[in-house]
Amino acid sequence: MANLNNTDSLNAVLVRLAFFILPIIISLAISALLVIAVDRDPMEVSQLIWEGAFRNQRSQAGVLNLFITLVLVSIGLIVTFRAGLWNIGVEGQMMMGAVFASIIPMAFLQNESLDPAAFPQPLIVGGSILLAMFGGILWATLVGILKIYLGINEIFGGVALNALANVGAIYLISGPWEPDIGGSAQGTAPFPKETLIPQISSEFPTSLLMLVICAVAFIVVTFMLTRTRWGLSLKANGLNDRSALLLGVATDRIGMSAFWVCGALAGIAGSYRALFTFDSLRPLASGGIGFLGLLVVLLVSIRIIWVPLVAFIFAAILSGSTRLRISLQLDSSLASVLQGTLVLLVLLSNGARDAWFRRRNTTQPDQSGEI
Amino acid sequence: MDDALLNTLRSIVANATPLVIASLGETVNERAGVINLSLDGSLALAAMAGFVAGLTTESIWVGLFAASITGALVALLIAFASIELRQDQVAVGFVLTILCADLARFLGQDYTRISGPQIRRLEIPLLADIPFLGPVFFQQNMIVYFSYILVFVTWFWLFRTQPGMTQRALGERPEAAFARGVPVNRYRYLYTIVGGLLVGLAGAAYSLNVKPGLSNPPSMQGDGWIALAIVIFGGWHPFRVVFGAYLFALLRAVSSDIQTNGLAIFGQDIEFNFVLLNGLPWTLMILSLLLVSSGSIERLLRMLPKPLQRRLRAFLRSDPPKAIGTRFDNDS
Numbered sequence: 001m002a003n004l005n006n007t008d009s010l011n012a013v014l015v016r017l018a019f020f021i022l023p024i025i026i027s028l029a030i031s032a033l034l035v036i037a038v039d040r041d042p043m044e045v046s047q048l049i050w051e052g053a054f055r056n057q058r059s060q061a062g063v064l065n066l067f068i069t070l071v072l073v074s075i076g077l078i079v080t081f082r083a084g085l086w087n088i089g090v091e092g093q094m095m096m097g098a099v100f101a102s103i104i105p106m107a108f109l110q111n112e113s114l115d116p117a118a119f120p121q122p123l124i125v126g127g128s129i130l131l132a133m134f135g136g137i138l139w140a141t142l143v144g145i146l147k148i149y150l151g152i153n154e155i156f157g158g159v160a161l162n163a164l165a166n167v168g169a170i171y172l173i174s175g176p177w178e179p180d181i182g183g184s185a186q187g188t189a190p191f192p193k194e195t196l197i198p199q200i201s202s203e204f205p206t207s208l209l210m211l212v213i214c215a216v217a218f219i220v221v222t223f224m225l226t227r228t229r230w231g232l233s234l235k236a237n238g239l240n241d242r243s244a245l246l247l248g249v250a251t252d253r254i255g256m257s258a259f260w261v262c263g264a265l266a267g268i269a270g271s272y273r274a275l276f277t278f279d280s281l282r283p284l285a286s287g288g289i290g291f292l293g294l295l296v297v298l299l300v301s302i303r304i305i306w307v308p309l310v311a312f313i314f315a316a317i318l319s320g321s322t323r324l325r326i327s328l329q330l331d332s333s334l335a336s337v338l339q340g341t342l343v344l345l346v347l348l349s350n351g352a353r354d355a356w357f358r359r360r361n362t363t364q365p366d367q368s369g370e371i
Numbered sequence: 372m373d374d375a376l377l378n379t380l381r382s383i384v385a386n387a388t389p390l391v392i393a394s395l396g397e398t399v400n401e402r403a404g405v406i407n408l409s410l411d412g413s414l415a416l417a418a419m420a421g422f423v424a425g426l427t428t429e430s431i432w433v434g435l436f437a438a439s440i441t442g443a444l445v446a447l448l449i450a451f452a453s454i455e456l457r458q459d460q461v462a463v464g465f466v467l468t469i470l471c472a473d474l475a476r477f478l479g480q481d482y483t484r485i486s487g488p489q490i491r492r493l494e495i496p497l498l499a500d501i502p503f504l505g506p507v508f509f510q511q512n513m514i515v516y517f518s519y520i521l522v523f524v525t526w527f528w529l530f531r532t533q534p535g536m537t538q539r540a541l542g543e544r545p546e547a548a549f550a551r552g553v554p555v556n557r558y559r560y561l562y563t564i565v566g567g568l569l570v571g572l573a574g575a576a577y578s579l580n581v582k583p584g585l586s587n588p589p590s591m592q593g594d595g596w597i598a599l600a601i602v603i604f605g606g607w608h609p610f611r612v613v614f615g616a617y618l619f620a621l622l623r624a625v626s627s628d629i630q631t632n633g634l635a636i637f638g639q640d641i642e643f644n645f646v647l648l649n650g651l652p653w654t655l656m657i658l659s660l661l662l663v664s665s666g667s668i669e670r671l672l673r674m675l676p677k678p679l680q681r682r683l684r685a686f687l688r689s690d691p692p693k694a695i696g697t698r699f700d701n702d703s
Contacts, residue, residue, distance in 0.1 A: 034477065086461065151664040152657065155408070155461070156603075159596045160653040167650035175644045291469055298462055331480040333473045340470030347463055351456025 019353035023345035031338040053320030061206040066315035069269040073293035076262030083258035084238035089143040089158025091290035092165035093136040097270020098285035100135030105191035116194035136267020144259040187282040197276045380507045387620030389576035391518045393598040396569025403562035404542040408464025411595025412471030413445040417574025419479040426487035442571020450563040526609040542692030545699040604659040606689035663689040
């Protein structure tokens with residue numbers, strides 16, 4: 001009997017493994033077919049993506065820079081998903097982070113009497129990041145108010161506020177923050193060096209400070225989710241609004257707090273785009289990373305422990321794919337297609353796996369494990 | 372009547388057409404209880420498929436067909452994931468939003484900014500000569516005429532036929548429909564695919580008519596979300612949905628007119644950064660959803676005389692179908 005159970009559980013493990021690996025293989029195969037469909041060689045493409053991501057220190061730093069922003073928004077989104085909220089507005093929260101992070105640098109740019117070198121850099125940069133968090137929280141609060149107090153689904157509130165955040169950024173770039181020369185909608189003038197987030201070295205241009213912030217965010221949020229009453233309330237809220245209410249969880253406050261955490265982290269990610277990646281404020285500063293974060297979180301089924309690994313792989317593919325245009329005149333959207341296909345297939349495969357086990361359990365009720 | 376004004380109104384009707392068709396399509400599947408959240412992506416993908424198919428075969432019909440099938444396939448995927456695999460419709464729909472938009476960009480990369488086939492104008496004899504109405508509504512093309520017919524067919528089907536009533540039951544109380552012998556999930560497949568066909572057609576209405584060709588980012592970016600919001604604003608009622616789509620197109624035309632010609636009120640030029648006008652559709656989206664979700668319609672109704680109240684309430688009610696977005700398990 002014990003042997004039978006062992007082979008049984010071994011089978012179960014194999015089936016789980018198959019449902020885990022299949023979507024990866026199929027999504028790679030589909031992407032390869034798409035590459036063939038546009039008359040390019042899949043092997044050459046994968047080679048280029050690999051080189052694009054890891055060929056030298058600079059490209060590796062590029063991967064890390066995407067990773068930093070992606071991991072921050074993904075951790076934030078874990079929190080809102082736990083509370084049962086679809087924070088599509090994360091893109092806008094990132095953009096607002098970038099806008100608010102630009103306030104101090106712009107103040108230095110526009111007042112020649114102010115010399116950034118006269119202030120300690122940690123104060124300037126720290127202040128900018130705090131402002132960015134405030135900007136992200138502000139935008140998340142709007143989504144939260146619309147959702148919790150005015151009954152507008154957070155998906156629609158989020159989509160609209162994403163667009164409005166971008167309109168706001170373009171307004172600033174083409175209006176009050178317009179560069180003196182060559183004024184266009186491309187971006188503000190480059191920020192003074194002293195206001196930017198410092199890099200490790202010019203050979204390895206990424207930020208140690210931000211990597212530390214990512215690690216801290218990961219540890220703190222994991223702890224909060226698993227070891228505090230707040231984490232439990234979030235989960236109760238996510239599972240069922242009504243039962244959470246009956247358990248004495250203030251659903252409106254807990255939902256809003258989830259938005260705030262996500263908004264703050266998205267704000268930090270936005271500050272990194274403005275104060276490191278671009279050295280200026282640009283339209284669509286979030287660059288779709290917020291949406292990619294949503295995909296990451298769906299892929300890992302809201303389990304925070306897997307976020308760093310998946311975010312790193314996604315960042316590598318995305319960063320590596322930028323070489324496709326230069327070398328093969330191939331649109332870099334291939335990377336996003338691969339990621340989207342993978343997430344879709346993982347969702348479908350999760351469903352198929354559960355259906356498989358469900359069917360087995362109903363045909364063999366004795367082994368359902370509930371006895 | 373001023374020719375320029377007639378031209379403007381005519382183009383507003385034409386520009387509203389993809390929104391009309393897409394939001395009616397979404398109304399069809401949401402009334403049956405299935406949300407197809409993927410509109411913003413599937414419109415782009417269908418537009419690409421329709422344009423490329425139309426261009427390579429030099430046939431508008433093939434283009435329209437390819438676009439519709441594309442929309443239907445995406446919708447089918449959502450229905451399949453929800454019904455067979457018990458996955459969240461919103462999650463699958465969101466992933467498809469992103470994936471379809473990226474696919475459209477990738478597969479359409481060699482076809483951007485080239486001119487291709489366009490649906491030709493087709494004046495309807497007699498009707499086209501009616502003053503005002505003729506030039507605005509009947510000097511259009513077949514896809515616009517199709518949208519007129521679609522509105523009435525959808526309304527008639529939903530509210531005046533037996534199968535239409537069953538369809539609404541799928542979205543309101545599927546278990547009751549099931550108890551009366553309706554194969555709930557089979558019908559949900561059917562209506563989701565029909566909705567998807569229409570969304571696909573709407574995609575072609577962009578790339579073969581309103582905004583001919585492909586561009587990057589796609590010219591209709593954002594319209595999918597707006598169509599989804601219009602369905603809510605329209606209370607899942609075909610006439611109100613269409614009213615919403617036209618209202619939207621009108622306000623968009625006004626805002627683009629201001630961007631090109633400036634704004635003057637009582638002969639006084641109003642100066643401001645016209646970039647801000649791009650935020651108008653989205654502000655409007657929030658405001659219109661606020662209107663239907665905050666109970667303000669109910670408050671407005673109470674100010675009216677009683678008999679009028681009852682009739683208007685039936686038209687203005689905006690509660691979503693009760694079982695929208697939920698799964699129905701035959702075996703439970």
